[in-house]
Amino acid sequence: MQHSIRLTNVKGRSKMLMSMQAQLTQRQSMVFTPQLQQAIKLLLLNNFELSKYAETVAEENPFLEVEPPKAIRSLPLTEARNSDSSEFDSVAAIADSSGNTFRASVFKQVEDLILTPKGRAIGYALASHLETTGRLETPLEEIAGNLQVPLFEVEEVLQRLQQAEPAGLFARNLAECLKLQLSCEGIERARLFILIDNLNLIQSGSFVELRRKLQCNKEQLALALRQLRCLDPKPGLQLSNSDAEPIREPDLRTFKNDAGEWCVELNNATLPSIRVDEELGRRVRKLTSEDADKEFVRNALGTARWLSRAIAQRNETNIKVAAEIVRYQKSFLENGMQHMRPLKLKLIADQVGVHESTISRVTSSMMMQTPQGCFPLKVFFSTAIESDTSEEGASARMIREKIREMVHGEKPQCPLSDDVIATHLHGQGLRIARRTVAKYRRLDSIPSSSQRRRGYKLSAAM
Template sequence: MLNISISTNISQNQSLVFTPQLQQAIKLLLLNNIELSSYAESIAEENPFLEIDLPEVRMPASQGANVAQKNSEFDPISLLPDKAGESFGARLFAQVDDTLKDQAERAIGYALASHLDPTGWLTTPLSLLAQNLNVEEKYVAAVLSKLQRAEPTGLFARDLSECLSLQIPTTDLDHTSMGIIIANLALLERGLLNEMRRKVGCSADELRYFLRRLRGLNPKPGLALSEGDQAPIRAPDLLTAKGPNGEWFVKLNGSTLPIIKVDEAAGQRVRKFLKLEIDQIYVRENLGNARWLKRAIAQRNETSIKVAAEIVRIQLPFLEHGIKHMRPLKLKTIAEAVGLHESTISRVTSALMIQTPQGTLPLKTFFSNAIELNGSDEGASARMVREKVRTLIGQEVPIKPLSDEFIMQKLNSEGLSIARRTIAKYRKLDKIPSSCQRRRNYQLQATM
C-alpha cells in the first residue's frame, strides 16, 4: 500500500546575493580617486537628483624622495580629465563591463580583475577567490573563461603556457604545432631543440619559424594596458607627511575626489506635481540610489583612511629613512587592526596610491614577509630582498649568469640571513629562470 505524507523541514543556508548595490560597493573599492570621479559622473548622467562636483586634478609638487613635508598642497600642473579612463584598472573594469552582462558574473569579474597582476596574470587561486565570494569555484572558472577573451589576448591567464596559448587562435594554421611547443617550453629552457623537432614533427627551418612566432607573443599582456600609466602618472589618492608637531598624518587627496550632492529639494518639488504611481516610484528610486551612492563613497573613503593610517603607523621607519627600513607586513595584520576582511584590504591596497616623503607609491608596496637580518629582532622586508635579487640578476653578464649560491653569499655578506632555497623561491615568484636556464636562453636568443 502506497503511503503519501507531507512534511516541513527548516534549514539554514548561507549565500551571497549579488545585488546591484553590492556590485557598486565592490567596484568602489577597486577604483582610485580619479576613476571614482569618472564613475560617479557616469551615474549622475542617469540620475536627475545626483550632482557631482568634479575636482580639478593636480599633480604633486615633487615625486622624489625629498618631498617637502611642510607643504602638502599641489602645484597647478593639470592632467587631462579623460586620461583617467586610460589607467590599467579602468581599462580592466571597462572590459569586465563590456564582456559580462549578468549582475552575478560582473561581481565575480570585478573580483578577478582586482587580483590581476600588472603583467595581466591571475596568480590568486580560483578556490580562494570562490571562498571569499562565497560561490562555487565552477562559477568563478566560467567567468574567467569569458574574461580570457579580453584584449589584449593573454589577459587573465594563470601561467605562462595559458597566456601564450590564448594568443594563438584555434583558426590559426599553426595552432597545433604552436600548441605542442607551448606545452613543452621546458625543452626550450633546456636547449633540447632536436627533441622539440621530434615532438612537433617539423624540420629545423620550420622550428626556427615557430620559435620566431613564439618570440612574437607577449608573455606580459597586461603591460600594454599600463603604457603611459607608470607611477606617478596621476595624482595620488592619499597624502601622508609629518606635521609641524612631529606627528604623522594621513588624509585623502581632496583635489582628486568628487563631491557628491543629493538634490533633496528638487525631489520634494517634483513629487508635488506627480500624479501617477509609476512616476512617484521613479523619483523614490532615484533619490534612494543617490543617497546610497553618497553613503557608499563616504564609507569607501573612511575605509581607505583607516587602512592607510595603519600602514603608515607600521611603516614609519621606511617613510623616514627609506627602503632599507621597510618592515615586514601582511594583509592579515592590517585586517585585524582595522576590523576588516583580508579581501577588503587587498582591494583597497591594489587601487590606491599614496604620496610619501619616499615618493608616490601604491599601497600594496608596503606589504612583504620577514627575512632574518643580523642585529634586528624584527627582520628585513622580503620585498626589499626580492628587489636586491632582481637587481643583481638584471646586472649579470649573459655569458656568466649568477648562481643562487653566489647571490646568497652576496646577501649574507650584507647581513641578510637568507638561504639558497629562498633565493630560488623569489626567482620563481618573479618568473626568473635558474642560472642554467638563463644561460641557455641567452644562447638560444643568439641563434634566433
Template sequence: MLQLYPALVSYGLSDNRILGDMFQVSMQAQLAQRQSLVFTPQLQQAIKLLLLNNVDLTSYVEKAAEENPFLEVKLPEVSRGIPMVPMSSGSAVDQSGYDPISMLVDRAGETFGAQVFAQVEDLLSDHDDRAIGYALASHLEPTGWLLVALEDVAANLCADVAQVDQVLRKLQRAEPAGLFARNLRECLRLQLRDAGKDRAKMHVLIDHLNLVQQGALPELRRKLDCNKEQLAGYLRQLRRLNPKPGLELGDGHAVPLQEPDLCAFKDAEGEWSVELNNSTLPVIKVDEEMGRKVRKLIGKDADCEFVRGSLGTARWLTRAILQRNETSIKVAAEIVRYQKPFLDEGMQKMRPLKLKMIADAVGLHESTISRVTSSLTMQTPQGCFPLKAFFSAAIESDGSDEGASAWAIRNKIRNMVGAEPQNRPFSDDKITSELNSQGFQIARRTVAKYRKLDRIPSSSQRRRSYEMSAPSIQC
C-alpha cells in the same frame, strides 16, 4: 523481510495493514536559523568602490553622474594637458576663440608643455593638423613618449586614423629627437637621423635589444656582420641615445604619471598623520532641491518611481564614497603607525607586516584590507609607494624577535649588487653568505627569488653588462 512477513500474517495482520505501517508518509514544518551573506547590487558596488584608486573613482563617479540627473559632481582639476576639441565634419576647423597656448598656466616658454606646444605650431601650419597636434601633445608624457592609441585620438576628434598618423610623423621631427615616440625602439630610431652609413647597422642593433641586454656579443656580431671593433663602436653609439628625451625639456626629473591617493606627513607636533589627496578626489552632491521641484511637476507613477530611485541611488553613492574614504584613511593610518621606523629612517627599517595584523587593529576583515590596499598609493618622505609595498613576510633575524621585513632584505640585496666590483659580480651564494653573516637566516633560493623580483640579472649577465659598458669592450 521475507522471513518476518509470514510471521506477521500468522498474527492476523492483513497485507494492507502491514504495508501501511511500513511506508507511512507525513508532512511536518520545521523552523531553523541560518546565517548567509547575500550580495545585493549595492553591496557589490560598495566592494567595487574599495578597489578603485582616486583617479578610477573619479571616472566611475563621472559616469554615474551622466546617468543620474540628481547627482552633481565637481571633478578635480587636471594639472597638465588641454581639453581635446572635436573637429568639424568639414575640411576646416573653426579656430576662433581656441588658443591652446593661452590656456597654459606658465607662458614663459620654460615648462615642458609650453615648449612642446610651441613646436606643434612651428611644425604644423594647417588648421586641421594643428588641432590634431594639440591633442597629441596634451597626451605626451614627461619622458617624451606618446602612450595614447591613435585610434582613441581619432575617435575623440572625429578624424581619420590615417590623418592622425600623418600628423604624428610630422611631430616626430620635433627636438630633442625622440619626442612623440610610442615605444623604446621607435624612440631610439628617431634619434638616428644623422647616423649616416651606420644607420642600417644601428637599426639592426635596436631590433635586437634583448641580445644587448643579455650581453650576447658573439651573436650580435653575427647579426650585424661586423668585427669586434665595429661592434664596440655601435654599442657606444647606442649608449649615447636618450630613452627619455622629454626630460631635456623639463627640469630633469619626471613628474609622477599619477598623483598619490594618500599623503603621510608629520604635523606641527611631530606626530605622523595621514590625509586623502583631495586634489585627485571628486566632490559629489545630491541635488535635493531639484528632486523636490521635479516631484511636484510629474504625475505618472513611472516618473515618480524614476525620481525616487535616482535620488536614492545618489544618496547611497554619496554615503558609500564617504565610507570608502573613511576606511582608506583608517587602514593607511594604521599602516603608518606600524611602519614609523621605515618612514623615519628608510627601507632598512621596514617591519614585517601581514594583512591580518591591520585587520585586527582596525576591526575589519582581511578581505576588506586586501581590497583597500590593492590599488591605493601613499606619498611618504621616503617616496611614493603602493600600500601593498608595506606588507611583507618576516625573515628570521638574530637581532630581532619579530624578524626582518622581506622588503628590507630586498633593499640590502639591491645595495650589495650596486656596490659590487664590476670585474667580480657577487653570485647568489656570495650574497646569501653575506646576509647570513649579518644575522639574517635566508636561503639561496630566496635570494634568487628576490633578485628576479627586482629584475636584477644573474652574476654572469651582470659581468657581460659591465664589460659592454667599459670604455674598451672585449668582444
C-alpha cells in the same frame, strides 16, 4: 517542526515506518545585490577613477552634483583605531567600467560576457586581479576563498572571460596566453600547440628536437616559428598602450605635523565631492503625476543619496587603513627601505575592523605620498624572514633592498654569488637560504653572478 507518517501492512504482519521531517536551519551566504556590487566598485577605485565614475553617474542623475574639492581631510593616527566595521567589509573586488583605460575595457567586457549577478561578481573579482599584461597570476583557489564560492564556479566564469578581446586575456601562464590566440585549425594548430608546450627548446636552440616533436621539416618549423612570433605574450598592453599604469597624483599623503606627529590625509585635489539636490527633488515630486515619473524620481534620489553615503564611507575606510599602515611602518618612513617591518593584511584588517579581502583591494588601488617617495599601499606589506636581532623577523622587502645594495657595490672582477650574499646576510643576523636569495634576485631582475661577470667584461671591452 516534525511530521511523521506510520504505515502498517496488516496481511504480512510487517510494519514500515516512513518519516518526513521539516527542519529550520541557519547558514550565512553572500547575496550579490546591485548595491553591493556598486559598493564593491567604489572600494577598489583610486581617487582619479572615483572622480571619473562620479561624473559619469551625475550625467544620468539630475539630483546628483559633483562639486569641486573642499578642504583637505586629514586624520591624525590617534583616531584610526577601534573603528566600526563598514558595509564594505564582506565585499570582493570590482572596478569602474567607464572611461578608456585598461581597467575600464576589462570590466566592460565582464559585463558583456557574464549576464548573471553572481557570475558578474566573480568576473569582477577575476578582473581586479588581472595584471596590465592581461595575465591572471592570482591562484583561483585564493579568489574562490575570498568570495566564499566553489572553485568550479570561478573556473566556469574564467573560461567564459577567456573569450575577451584581445585574445589571450585572463590566461594564467604564457603557454595558455599563446594558445588562446590561435585561430588556425588541423595539423597547423596541433604543431603550434606542441611548439608552445616546448618553449624551453626554442630558448635553447634545440631545433632538431623540435622538428622531431612536430614531425616536420626545416621549412615547416620555420613557418611555425614565424606564426608563433606573431602572437602577443602581453595582450593586455593593447588596452593600456603602456607597460605600466600611468603616472598619477597620489590618493593619500602622510607627513609629520608641527608637533612631530605622523598624520594621514586624503588628496582632495583628485577626490570628488558629492551633493544631493534635495530641493530639486521636492519640486519635481510636486510637479509629477504619472506613476512612472514618480518611480523615476524616487529611484534617482535614492541612488544619489546612497552614492553620497557610500563614497563618504569609502573615503573613511581608505584613510583608516592608510593610518594603520603608517602607524606600523613609522621606522620605514623615517629611515628608509632597510627599516621596513614585515606586515600582514590580517594585522591591519583586525585594527580597522574589516575583512582581509577589503584591505587587499584597498591597498592594490591606492597610492600614498611619503617622505621616502610615492608608493602603492601594497608595498608596505611583506612576509617575515627570521632574524636574530628581532622577534618579529625582518621584512622581505628590506632583505631585497640589502641584496640590491650588495650587488650594486660588488667588484666587477668578482661578482657576488647567491651563496656569498646569503653568508653576508647570515652575518647580519638574517636567516635566509641561498634559494631565497636567488628568488629575490630574480624578482628584482638581477642577473646571476656568471651573467653579471659576462656583462662587466663586455662593458669593459666596449
